[in-house]
Amino acid sequence: MKPVKSTARWDDWTALAAGLVVAVSWIWHQTIGPPTAALFLLGVAAVFMAVLALTHPDLIATEAVMIVVGLGMIVAPWALGFTGVAPMAWTAWILGAVIVAMGAIGLPQAIALHRRPAAH
Structure with missing residues (x-):
């Protein structure tokens, strides 16, 4: 292929x-603690999924997991209690929404590539 x-x-x-x-x-944000670590790990997960999507564009799961990671970022400020740290919360909400949107845009592309017959 x-x-x-x-x-x-x-x-x-x-x-x-x-x-x-x-x-x-x-x-x-100059923050340290569990919410910061969670946001860091969600960012790393988004990077990992994006790299996988770039290197294997026919993998549907990468786009689907990217959507889940973005949704996790959106929910994180409430779930982890950092809505009071406005810059950190807004970073999670805005960039989480961007990542969800990018995963949603890439999902149909990945599905189409996945369904395409392999060239021999």
Whole structure:
């Protein structure tokens, strides 16, 4: 199977960038603790899923998990109790929504590539 050019996958590159920003956001939020660690891990998970989506564009699970990771970011401020730390909460809400949207955009593309017959 011939790999698809990853540069055509702008949605996965956007998710990768958003995940990186989330993962390093603790630096400018100047926070330490379990909520910060959770947000860091969610960012790393988004980066990992985006890299997998870029390197294996026909894997449906990468886009689906990316959506779940983004939803986890959106829910994290309430679930982990950091809604009072506005910059950190807004980072989670906005970039979580971006990651959900990028996963939703990439899902039909991955499904289409997955269904395409392999070239011999």
